[in-house]
Amino acid sequence: MTTITKQNLPPVGHAFAGSAGAMFALALVYPLDIIKTRIQVQAKHDKVDAKEQEHYDSAWDGICQIVAKDGLSGLYAGLGSSLIGTASTNFTYFYCYSFIREQYNAKFNNARGGTLSTGMELLLGAAAGALTTLITTPVSVVTTRQQTLPANERQGVIETCKTIVAEEGVAGLWRGIRPSLVLCVNPAITYGSFEKIKQMVLQLLHTNVLSSGAAFGVGALSKTLATIITYPYIMAKVRMQWKPSKEMEGKVVAYKGALDVLARVLKQEGFLGWYKGMSTQITKAVLSQALLFMMKDIFTNYTVLAYALLKNAKK
Template structure:
């Protein structure tokens, strides 16, 4: 423990715990953006209390009709998904990177582009195992308080209504969205180059504040590019409210029944125009930027205490080993 670098598993644990703290703090924004993403003109007349004009309107209506607890609908499933995603991604990335490193005879040949590619592969593999948690979270976030079920009950309900494949709704859209980190990184590097060139920075380095600004801008641009697919994924995982006979025509029912991400994009654009493809984007961007910033801060703080704990355990193990040596 002479150096200050955490072992990979401890580093992943710090990251996962930081992600839990960050996602708990911004979870109300996640609920708001999810409800904005699934609302439609077709259903607005049937459920006016779940028809929102903006993020602030959604916040006020949720608190008024469901209380503060409504802003945390699906929190348990959401945090479980956060931890599962963090560990699944870490494990698959270690496996994929290790395999590729052995194939090329060392890590020296792994460039930035390949690192991003390996990360995308790890992200795609982790989706196969963690997507059911995402589907359950979406269902809980978009269900009114008096109809909400527990995590296991929601999972059983999905299996009963839609079969086991219902737990993997939105898988193709999730795989497409694995390119989001690569877009973010590519935009960051481009903005960094432009920034340094215009600022005439002699050492070619960015300050912490500049990194945050460029990182937030890069994440925003990547979100704008991929947002229609983010919205499509949520609509595929969402289940429309139960509709009694005569409330909607067959055409209206068809307009909120989706077969694939392209089908979602086509139907939303046809009924709500370009604006419909970007419903909830404001809350999505604020949530993503805040979550990333909080995550970095929390991870650094948790890493410090993790290092202290590991040093304590390491010293105790050494003392125990010494005490067992015959005199």
């Protein structure tokens, strides 16, 4: 009977470990997630007086404004749907990535699951990301609405879904799908660079296993690289999924697509407008991704242990 190890853990095992690690990471950095989302949708609108437009000078300023207006609970608005989204996204991604990688290794006789080329890592990551995006975009749309609408207009997950379908049709749940698919290169860059940087670190340290601290550092570096490259499209996707509050209705012209978002931001705010809120995005993304890699490694150990216990119980 084959002994279950990290190397031959089934895709569903990696999926459980990855989603558990991602949920743990999100719970720790969630206030930053709300701040970065609100900063990303804070645009200059010609028909709206500057005093009517919410504006944060920094992440700390955003936290202070939200607490003053909605209390501490305001920093966790939409946490439920975010956890659902994070769990489903990461479970799907890690399952697809592990499954595709496993099939590739089997087909091309890479039985030990060794290091792949950078191009192949990116290709496998992008394929897994595309499948994940098609499945989980509705949760992303719901989360964005819950994070950006005022407290008096905010609804639960099911109610938000019903409202979107009623006002925009079923297609509204997949709003922003095109830039989301383009952004599949983000996890591809993240995981591809993670694997490559990991191999270099392992060689430098002359070891076969990364410590939790080293995994944190490698994860942070790989996510920073991916975020800088893809940030304009991240901002465009969020603005497409955003819905103005009732007091802003009729004063904001709806975006036609990602390119329309980028063109209007460039015209109204200049090139730097494409990177509005990037520091908060990077802080949140790097912390959560680094924590994810670190916690996934820990949860993977527990998953391997759980498989071993289940096998012993069946004997």
